[in-house]
Amino acid sequence: MKNHKLTFLSPIDGRYAKITKALRTHFSEFAYIRNRAQVEIDYLKALSQNLKIIRPLSKEELDFLNTLKEDFSLEDAERIKEIEQETRHDVKAIEYFLKERLNTTSMADLGEWLHFGLTSADVNFTAYALSLRNARDFVLLPAVNNLLTQIADLVEKTKSTPILARTHGQPAVPSTFGKEIAVFLSRLIKQRDTLSTHIFEAKFSGAVGSYNAQSAAFPEVNWQKFNLDFFKRLDLQANTVTTQILPYDNWLVFFQALHLTNSILLDFSQDMWRYISNDYLKLRAVEGEIGSSTMPQKVNPIDFENAEGNLGIANTLLEQFIRKLPVSRLQRDLSDSTVRRNFGAALGYCLIAYSSISRGLNRVEANQAKIKSDLENHWEVVAEGAQTILRAAKIPKSYEKLKTLTRGKEFSEKTYLEWIDDLDVDENLKAKLRELSPQSYIGLSEEIAQDVLDSL
Numbered sequence: 001m002k003n004h005k006l007t008f009l010s011p012i013d014g015r016y017a018k019i020t021k022a023l024r025t026h027f028s029e030f031a032y033i034r035n036r037a038q039v040e041i042d043y044l045k046a047l048s049q050n051l052k053i054i055r056p057l058s059k060e061e062l063d064f065l066n067t068l069k070e071d072f073s074l075e076d077a078e079r080i081k082e083i084e085q086e087t088r089h090d091v092k093a094i095e096y097f098l099k100e101r102l103n104t105t106s107m108a109d110l111g112e113w114l115h116f117g118l119t120s121a122d123v124n125f126t127a128y129a130l131s132l133r134n135a136r137d138f139v140l141l142p143a144v145n146n147l148l149t150q151i152a153d154l155v156e157k158t159k160s161t162p163i164l165a166r167t168h169g170q171p172a173v174p175s176t177f178g179k180e181i182a183v184f185l186s187r188l189i190k191q192r193d194t195l196s197t198h199i200f201e202a203k204f205s206g207a208v209g210s211y212n213a214q215s216a217a218f219p220e221v222n223w224q225k226f227n228l229d230f231f232k233r234l235d236l237q238a239n240t241v242t243t244q245i246l247p248y249d250n251w252l253v254f255f256q257a258l259h260l261t262n263s264i265l266l267d268f269s270q271d272m273w274r275y276i277s278n279d280y281l282k283l284r285a286v287e288g289e290i291g292s293s294t295m296p297q298k299v300n301p302i303d304f305e306n307a308e309g310n311l312g313i314a315n316t317l318l319e320q321f322i323r324k325l326p327v328s329r330l331q332r333d334l335s336d337s338t339v340r341r342n343f344g345a346a347l348g349y350c351l352i353a354y355s356s357i358s359r360g361l362n363r364v365e366a367n368q369a370k371i372k373s374d375l376e377n378h379w380e381v382v383a384e385g386a387q388t389i390l391r392a393a394k395i396p397k398s399y400e401k402l403k404t405l406t407r408g409k410e411f412s413e414k415t416y417l418e419w420i421d422d423l424d425v426d427e428n429l430k431a432k433l434r435e436l437s438p439q440s441y442i443g444l445s446e447e448i449a450q451d452v453l454d455s456l
Contacts, residue, residue: 026131034076035126040114053218064105080093122203122206143358144354147358160446162177163374171378200251201237204230262314266315272360282365282367284363303363379437390429
């Protein structure tokens, strides 16, 4: 079958290829090979420049290595795959490829220093740590920050718009639309900050994590310090206490924060769907679009529905990482390797969902008339404020008076004002009660919304 986006098995590379394309730079097979080759080159340079256990490199030699690293090509990766057909070992194939390239230069004598004292896991984990960090910095965080900007814009526009808030799905007390959305914004800001400040761990400690080979060859070298310094230069954090594999705990902290980010966005998407369903939000119709094959009037909240589905798939994968990766038999087994290869898929589904939410946000606006109408039809929502004012004035059985008046009954402005007139309290207290209305009884909603905006 022809290699075409319509023939791909996964929607990540087919239907949603345009959205997820940026992740290929970090999680394709090519990216994995490239990152590992680059790690091997950086290690070789460090053995010379930092540990000085191999001869100094000339400027021309350093330039060659840097060019080989920075201009790593698809043809280079294909050559490595050819070598792998013989070695049946992917990391050894990268080492042999680099030796081939060095053998054509003045560095032919340095070939045996490639991969010196390392195990495959050292290179693989470092490559994945770089992929996770770079995908976060260049793809995920920009998408999350874009959502925060869009949500903040909705908060700004509606922070003073009174709305009928609900608890248990029932009319509760008023809030403002912007404050309700600001709750999501506040939660997302915290997770964005957690994601953005996370430092990924890696290791270079050998076959069982004890620097056996390195320390046997060079016992005078402080290999743990080298490990720390090497990864610091890569903007990673060395874990110096490992088995053959790097404990995944550090990466899982990142995945847990991403999972929580997605759960908050799923909650947000469902609430946006409900606001659209209640006609509190209107969807802008786009010329040429069709909402239903049979009902021509339909404008559906498909972007938030799409986001909900893709967030669920992303979180299912993230949950599998969280369940599987902390557990390894003794020094290691390979069951984690195949799981790691799906990191890009999980991030792909995240990206698809974020794109859908962004499209949905671009099409919604508050239906001020419907929001106001609903508030005016629910004067019972001032009962909380009224009974609290009476209690503050030490009026006995204040709660019970309002319960008898409002619970399970229709309650209008007229009913409320008549009730105030019949109260046996002073006029100042009555005046305070009359100031309450569904439009005005919003507490500190506007201030809270603004505080969240200011924190962004």
